[in-house]
Amino acid sequence: MAIQKNESNSVIEVKNLVKRYKKADKNAVDDISFDIKKGEFFAFLGPNGAGKTTTISILTTTLNKTSGDVKIAGYDLEKENKFVRQRIGIIFQNPSLDLNLTAEENIRLHSSLYGLYNFRPFYKFMPNAYKDRVNYLAEIIGLKDELFKEVKSFSGGMKRKLEIIRSLIHRPEVLFLDEPSTGLDPVSRNDLWKYLKTVRNEDGTTIFLTTHYLEEAEEADNVCIINHGKIISFGTPNQLKQNLVEEIITIDADNRDALRSELNKLNLEYKEENGFKVKYNNDITPFRIIKSIETPLTTMDIHEPSLEDTYIKLIGMKKEEIK
């Protein structure tokens, strides 16, 4: 029985998804399963060739799966792909805009293809509801002044803004972003995330992101790391960090012997390497460590692990270690 959208809290359900390309000797996506809740910000990470683009292509209905079950917004990906397409928005890796048309014309084409309005050759003939929605989105995304200019004169950042407006015009339940900030300068990248945050807060849109910039995934509700077609880690950014990366405070003193014997006495785990690298956790906090040491310290540095540290460690691990 088909699980209808309203009966389930998950907006994307992937079960045992497998994709093997024709003539390939191994699976590009190898039996992966995950669930994404409504309104969640989900980051899908992995090195080049890990299976990210293959997965996103399957989820966005542009590629057939080999086996497995996928439901998006309660609809079966293969049997009900038209309903799925109606409920998703996609920002592709390469801009998919028509450069010979104006920004507004690109949006108008999209609206007509998605059955929102009948196509009319001029903006002024379009219904007010359309005009209001376009102007509203252009306003918050900051593209109002360029709406009627040809896209070929746009910078990379402006093209991305236009793609965001276009992908949101039909109010999708899930927005897929495939490496959206590739090729953008830091200011445009920052802006992009600002707008997406606004949109998420207003419409509760679920975001499915693939990216190479790990700091973009720091704010995700859940992170899924894939390598060699398999999920190697899944959880909140904090869970991932805690499981894999050691939290360390580096301290040093002029009298190293005194510091060493104190650390031993306190039963703290440490490593001598450019001073003393002492492990901390939620119970033995850096504050408690510093408070217990009487030897005068010359150095103190708390290293808070980033998602990037976790990612590099995970990708560097061998398959057996992950298992």
Place this chain on the structure above:
Amino acid sequence: MREINAALTIAMRDLIKFFRDRTRFVFLLIFPVIFIGIIGGMFQQNLGKNLAYNYQMFVFIGIIVQSLFSTSVNGLVSLVRDREDDFTQEMFVAPISRFTIIMGKIIGSGAISIISILGIVVYGLILGLPITYQDIILLSPVFIIATLLGGAFGLLIIGNISNQQTVNMIFPFVMFPQMFVAGVITPVNHSGPILTVISHIAPLTYIVDFAHGALAVVRPEYRNLVIYDPITNLLIIAGMFLVFVIVGTFAFARTERSK
């Protein structure tokens, strides 16, 4: 209704783009002008005097039909060419059927090819070709049919070849010879056995022959130039159209998603 709106949207997009792209418009004019003006004029001067029909007019009709046919083929082929980095990608993820996309492209490229022959007709009038309003009335439906068959033939190509480079390589090979074997430049109704077989394979032959057959209603000299009567041609064209669209759509939808 929604699918019709989407197909018209896709067609309108092609038209808007066409009107904005002046280079393409000029290019579409130059090619027929070379053939009608230079080759047609040259043959008319040297051989035409001994023929029972106006040779330049013959080439003029052939080039118009060929132009309609190949512009429509090209319109469909652009679906593969643009797939990677253009709006085409956006069409493929829209909640519409593949058939709608294809119909939109066939209508759009058909409309473009009809508009682009208006220039050729004006050029024909400047050359002083004996074009009458009866010719235009008789040929108008043929022109529309030519664009439909061109679109369907384009679909058959892209349905079976999904790789952009292969399409670019194969396109001139499939299109250019048809100009010579389909009766565009010279009649092919009395060709030798090999040429007869080849011209019967080329879809363009039936459209050109259909156009000549239609003209024969008011120009009796064309009766000696046709291979088949218009009804036979129309049936063959309808059959080809159906086969190309069914096989092409099926193959296109399959190759596109099953990699």
